[in-house]
Amino acid sequence: KVFPKAPRRSTIELPDAFLNRIVPAIEAGSPDEKASGSLLDQFLVLNGDLRRKNAAKIASFAAHTSPDMLWGGEVFYKFANTKAESAFADQRTYRYQGREVDHQTHLGFDLASFANSPVHAANRGKVLYAADLGIYGNCIIIDHGLGVQSLYAHLSSFEVPVGAIVDKGQELGKSGQTGMAGGDHLHFTMLVNGQMVNPIEWW
Numbered sequence: 001k002v003f004p005k006a007p008r009r010s011t012i013e014l015p016d017a018f019l020n021r022i023v024p025a026i027e028a029g030s031p032d033e034k035a036s037g038s039l040l041d042q043f044l045v046l047n048g049d050l051r052r053k054n055a056a057k058i059a060s061f062a063a064h065t066s067p068d069m070l071w072g073g074e075v076f077y078k079f080a081n082t083k084a085e086s087a088f089a090d091q092r093t094y095r096y097q098g099r100e101v102d103h104q105t106h107l108g109f110d111l112a113s114f115a116n117s118p119v120h121a122a123n124r125g126k127v128l129y130a131a132d133l134g135i136y137g138n139c140i141i142i143d144h145g146l147g148v149q150s151l152y153a154h155l156s157s158f159e160v161p162v163g164a165i166v167d168k169g170q171e172l173g174k175s176g177q178t179g180m181a182g183g184d185h186l187h188f189t190m191l192v193n194g195q196m197v198n199p200i201e202w203w
Contacts, residue, residue, distance in 0.1 A: 007091045014096040019043055022180055029132040040096055046135060047102055054134040059194030061128050061141055070145035071123040076202040077168055082111035085185060088198040107196040108189030115184040116174040121166045122150045130158050137179025140172050153187035154178050
């Protein structure tokens with residue numbers, strides 16, 4: 001049975017200090033993204049065009065999934081002792097100097113704890129990606145097989161290399177505020193065949 005569910009809505013203010021911190025850093029890690037104009041104009045390009053390009057790259061890893069169930073059917077790790085600052089499919093409105101400038105859908109959970117908190121693998125799998133990824137900052141993608149993958153973003157450091165087989169609960173790195181992050185937290189989402197899906201269904 002399908003039924004409608006109203007998404008949660010939130011407003012994100014864009015102070016100049018925030019733009020001055022994230023825009024140059026994201027552009028430095030995304031040399032192919034040439035944004036011009038004011039700092040706000042550049043942010044809007046990153047929050048729109050680069051966001052879509054990053055999503056396409058993330059989806060492309062579905063082609064590299066294992067034909068085997070690497071996670072063994074276990075329930076996925078739920079990241080205890082964290083506070084959910086944002087949930088899956090939140091509708092975000094961005095405001096600059098009192099006016100609305102952008103709208104985006106947030107496809108993941110923002111989980112906050114202490115700064116530089118250990119980030120653990122949600123389940124057993126193979127590390128497909130561990131590098132900068134535009135708006136996601138330092139990002140790890142793990143393949144769990146059969147098209148199921150998990151993503152960990154805004155990390156401050158990595159503990160595992162590409163190609164490594166990790167166990168459920170193994171430390172992958174530390175939380176941070178790289179990419180388009182307003183503060184130290186973990187952005188986490190699940191993917192099925194490249195489509196971002198609600199992690200609650202896997203927890």
